[in-house]
Amino acid sequence: xxxxxxSRAHEPGLADxxxxxxxxxxxxxxxxxPSGLAGEIDxxxxxxxxxxxxxxxxxxxxxxxxxxxxxxxxxxxxPRLEIGYTWNRQSTHGAGTNPEAKLLLLGHAFxxxxxxxxxxxxxxxxxxSREAIARLGAKQDGVLRAHRRYRNGALMDVVMFSILRAExxxxxxxxxxxxxHRHEAYAVTT
Numbered sequence: 001x002x003x004x005x006x007s008r009a010h011e012p013g014l015a016d017x018x019x020x021x022x023x024x025x026x027x028x029x030x031x032x033x034p035s036g037l038a039g040e041i042d043x044x045x046x047x048x049x050x051x052x053x054x055x056x057x058x059x060x061x062x063x064x065x066x067x068x069x070x071x072x073x074x075x076x077x078x079p080r081l082e083i084g085y086t087w088n089r090q091s092t093h094g095a096g097t098n099p100e101a102k103l104l105l106l107g108h109a110f111x112x113x114x115x116x117x118x119x120x121x122x123x124x125x126x127x128x129s130r131e132a133i134a135r136l137g138a139k140q141d142g143v144l145r146a147h148r149r150y151r152n153g154a155l156m157d158v159v160m161f162s163i164l165r166a167e168x169x170x171x172x173x174x175x176x177x178x179x180x181h182r183h184e185a186y187a188v189t190t
Contacts, residue, residue: 001061001104007045008045016089017066023088053074066088066089069085083105084122086098102136110168115165118163120133120160122158124157130159137170139161141160
């Protein structure tokens with residue numbers, strides 16, 4: 001898979017990815033409904049222009065658009081950033097695309113941008129996301145209670161995770177091992 005800078009040209013593929021399993025129709029997610037996708041792309045691109053976000057489109061090796069992910073909460077003084085606002089088409093859940101994308105994002109953050117810390121966060125109610133972040137090798141820093149609101153207005157608890165520069169070599173080795181074995185198992189079954 002690869003990460004491409006988000007552009008308006010990705011909209012048709014992203015619309016198709018949203019429809020795969022209707023991933024936008026979960027009360028605890030913040031991904032756009034198909035009718036709001038163009039606005040979400042414009043929002044992310046505007047935040048990028050303001051230096052507040054670096055959005056990407058995740059694309060499979062065969063060119064299929066899988067979803068979106070983002071660097072945000074950029075703090076060049078540390079340097080530190082967070083990875084999030086990530087979603088992928090339902091049919092790829094459990095297929096290794098998320099850890100593969102995170103390996104690319106983390107590698108760029110630590111090895112190219114020189115980050116000291118990379119944060120990840122999710123809603124307490126999103127158990128699937130919490131477990132996926134922990135499987136990456138990130139450490140849970142804590143829970144921010146009543147930190148934000150869901151789109152339905154209910155209060156949201158946010159779970160904070162991070163990976164430090166000193167932890168990156170072990171996390172990278174773990175992710176590479178995990179992905180290598182996933183690909184080997186896939187080759188045997190197909």
